[in-house]
Amino acid sequence: MCPVNVDPRIAINMDPTTPQTFDNAYYKNLEQGKGLFSSDQVLFTDKRSRPTVNLFASNKNAFNQAFVNAITKLGRVGVLTGNQGEIRRDCTRVN
Template sequence: MFCFSAAAHTVGFSHCGKFANRIYNFSPKNPIDPTLNKLYATQLQGMCPRNVDPRIAVDMDPVTPKKFDNSYFRILKEGKGLFTSDQVLYTDSRSKNTVNTWASDPNAFNAAFIEAITKLGRVGVKTGRNGNIRVDCGRFN
């Protein structure tokens, strides 16, 4: 199943430390993730130099960061996905067609997101011992 949380990356930002490995320490052979657009990687390095203040953040969608639209899927095709987990949606044959569809058809993207978020809304909120409100979204408390 396609990860619909990536669709929400059309708005919002991320702190540099959450993707720094892609632009500095991806692997011993490739310091920069080879799936990342080289010009975009250079721009990210300018915005997020080594040892940057951890409060510095970058828009997840550099084209329309404050608009909920299908732009994030268009930039994935250009190698400008901020996170490895998002960029792989375009490089993986199992999800590439979906990225192409959503990149070219805003109505298809909107319809799929509405359907997914409606289903998510029916899951119900876990509370008490069954739930956990995270202080940091990237870690369990």
């Protein structure tokens, strides 16, 4: 549905209802069928993930705590520096 040769400076908000606020509106939008991408909307239509969407949509504290837990785990990943790693030109293969 995206136009061909679109200006790359154009951005679309993932959450059109509260784009400047970190909140659980994204999940409320999924419940209303307003997911931006079909890959997002399937989080609500798939019976395996729908309970999580419903929980996060109805309970901002549950969403916030899940985010804290996830970002804490991500912080433990450890970044490779110097000769230990590389910034890939194409993320699907080694430079």
